[in-house]
Amino acid sequence: DAKTTQPNSMESNEEEPVHLPCNHSTISGTDYIHWYRQLPSQGPEYVIHGLTSNVNNRMASLAIAEDRKSSTLILHRATLRDAAVYYCILRVATLTQGGSEKLVFGKGTKLTVNP
Amino acid sequence: NAGVMQNPRHLVRRRGQEARLRCSPVKGHSHVYWYRQLPEEGLKFMVYLQKENIIDESGMPKERFSAEFPKEGPSILRIQQVVRGDSAAYFCASSPTLGTVSGNEQYFGPGTRLTVT
Numbered sequence: 089d090a091k092t093t094q095p096n097s098m099e100s101n102e103e104e105p106v107h108l109p110c111n112h113s114t115i116s117g118t119d120y121i122h123w124y125r126q127l128p129s130q131g132p133e134y135v136i137h138g139l140t141s142n143v144n145n146r147m148a149s150l151a152i153a154e155d156r157k158s159s160t161l162i163l164h165r166a167t168l169r170d171a172a173v174y175y176c177i178l179r180v181a182t183l184t185q186g187g188s189e190k191l192v193f194g195k196g197t198k199l200t201v202n203p
Numbered sequence: 204n205a206g207v208m209q210n211p212r213h214l215v216r217r218r219g220q221e222a223r224l225r226c227s228p229v230k231g232h233s234h235v236y237w238y239r240q241l242p243e244e245g246l247k248f249m250v251y252l253q254k255e256n257i258i259d260e261s262g263m264p265k266e267r268f269s270a271e272f273p274k275e276g277p278s279i280l281r282i283q284q285v286v287r288g289d290s291a292a293y294f295c296a297s298s299p300t301l302g303t304v305s306g307n308e309q310y311f312g313p314g315t316r317l318t319v320t
Binding site for chain 1: 207234236238245246247248251259261262294296298307308309310311312313314
C-alpha cells in the first residue's frame, strides 16, 4: 500500500468544523482513499472512502484534490464523541479472489475536541 | 445484523500458557483479518483468512502464533507459550466477498485485550 502522511495531532472546538488533511503523493490510479477512526479503547471504525470525486455520508465528507495527491476528511460539526485517532489509508480495489486485502495503518491524527 | 464479535474481551495469562482468541465475523462475511495493537503503538496486520484458507500471513510471528477460520464456527487466533511481549489488544475485522469496486471496507470487533503476567 502507498504511504500516507498525516499530522500527529489536531485540536478542535465542539460544534465547529474540522478538516483533517492527508498527503499521498505516490498514489496510483487504482488506489482508493479510505478513512478509519479509532475511539479510545475501541476497534477501528470505517468512516468514508473515495476514488476521485468528493464523497459525503452521514459521518463525514471526503474532499479529494484534483491530482489525487492529497485529501481532506471533513467533520462538519465536531462533537466530543468525534475525539479519536483518524487514519488515512490507501487501498487497491481487487476484483479477483485471493488478493491480500490488509489495511496498513500509519500513526494517524489524534483529534482532540474541546467542549 | 450483529457486528463482529470477539471473546473474551479481556484475557489474562501467565507466561508459558496458551491464549485462544475468538472472532465471529459479520453474518455473511467470508473474509477475516487479525490485527495487533501493542501499547502506545499503531495497528499492525497479522493475518488474512477466508473460510478454511490462510490467504496472507505476512504479519504473523513465525513461531507460537497460528490462526484458523474453519468452515463452521468462529475464527481462532492461538498464541502458544505466551510471553510478556504478547500483551496487546488483538482486533478482528471482517469484510464481504471480494469482487466489488468499493475497496471493501472492513468491520472491526471491539478487540481482546491480552495481558501476560
